[in-house]
Amino acid sequence: MTRYPVRVMIAALAALGLVACAARTGPPSSAITPPGPAYQRVSLLFPPFPDYLPHQGTLYVDPTTLPAGPFLAYDKGGQLVASMYMIPIRDFEAKKPFADLAAAPNKTPVRVDMHYHDAHPGIADPHYHIVFWYVPASQEPQ
Amino acid sequence: MSRYAVALTALGLGLFALLGVAGSVPGQPVAPPGGAYRKASELVGLPDFVPGLGTLYVDPARLPEGPYLAYDRAGHLVSTVFMMPLQAIEAHTRFALPAPPVDLAVDHVDIVYGPAHPGMPEPHYHIILWYIPKAQARLLQ
Numbered sequence: 001m002t003r004y005p006v007r008v009m010i011a012a013l014a015a016l017g018l019v020a021c022a023a024r025t026g027p028p029s030s031a032i033t034p035p036g037p038a039y040q041r042v043s044l045l046f047p048p049f050p051d052y053l054p055h056q057g058t059l060y061v062d063p064t065t066l067p068a069g070p071f072l073a074y075d076k077g078g079q080l081v082a083s084m085y086m087i088p089i090r091d092f093e094a095k096k097p098f099a100d101l102a103a104a105p106n107k108t109p110v111r112v113d114m115h116y117h118d119a120h121p122g123i124a125d126p127h128y129h130i131v132f133w134y135v136p137a138s139q140e141p142q
Numbered sequence: 143m144s145r146y147a148v149a150l151t152a153l154g155l156g157l158f159a160l161l162g163v164a165g166s167v168p169g170q171p172v173a174p175p176g177g178a179y180r181k182a183s184e185l186v187g188l189p190d191f192v193p194g195l196g197t198l199y200v201d202p203a204r205l206p207e208g209p210y211l212a213y214d215r216a217g218h219l220v221s222t223v224f225m226m227p228l229q230a231i232e233a234h235t236r237f238a239l240p241a242p243p244v245d246l247a248v249d250h251v252d253i254v255y256g257p258a259h260p261g262m263p264e265p266h267y268h269i270i271l272w273y274i275p276k277a278q279a280r281l282l283q
Contacts, residue, residue: 068253070251085251085253087253089231089232092228092231092255092267093228093232095255095265096255097252097253097254097255098252098253098254099252099253099254100250100252100276101250101251101252101253102250102251103247103248103249103250103251103271104248105247106247107247107248108241108244108245108246108247108248108271109241109248109271110240110241111238111239111240111241112209112224112237112238112239112240112241112269113236113237113238113239114224114226114236114237114239114269115234115236115237116231116234116235116236128231130253130269132241132248132271
């Protein structure tokens with residue numbers, strides 16, 4: 001093999017590696033708004049649900065996954081800060097399973113918050129918010 | 143820098159990047175998790191391997207809610223489990239729990255009822271963050 005093809009192969013290998021490396025470190029599709037075509041802004045689906053809520057941010061959901069979600073929560077900079085599931089109390093009492101729920105791709109939470117919430121536009125029953133946070137409490141949307 | 147050195151540098155850079163990609167899904171951590179975590183079977187009398195979940199480890203200070211780290215029979219981390227008593231749900235109790243420092247993406251989530259068992263004397267819900275695909279999780283028997 002001549003020196004020229006060897007150089008081409010080396011350059012191609014280097015380029016392939018660098019491109020693959022860049023792909024690996026690129027942001028996941030859900031890390032910034034909008035999260036994808038299936039997800040819609042909750043404030044548009046269920047007016048008068050606020051477009052932005054303190055300690056939650058702006059919520060998006062795939063309507064086919066209601067009521068459980070996941071709801072994807074974004075801060076004012078458009079960064080994904082949490083995934084939220086909303087489970088009606090009466091479903092807990094009925095021992096209803098919620099299996100194989102989707103998760104935000106390429107994310108793992110740093111903390112979990114589970115708390116009661118009254119009914120609100122979009123969720124007609126009292127329910128629990130199960131929130132997987134990807135940011136520390138100090139970086140929650142204000 | 144000679145052409146030869148440039149070529150070698152490019153080759154090394156490419157190989158380094160490719161090796162990094164080969165491990166782009168970080169390897170599943172293996173049991174035991176270390177730190178404050180102990181086998182739940184030794185703490186609260188759960189079976190050493192819980193069908194559907196695996197072998198559970200928990201920090202005793204975090205009983206009964208968890209987080210529990212679940213491992214398959216080969217000792218690979220497969221999920222993080224939280225347990226939320228139904229009574230606490232009906233009392234509108236708030237839970238603010240740390241997630242273990244796991245460097246794995248969550249594949250899917252199960253929120254499923256569980257009856258009382260050793261270590262959790264009340265009916266409760268399991269909140270399971272799976273790091274493995276659904277088909278693989280179903281093999282944990």
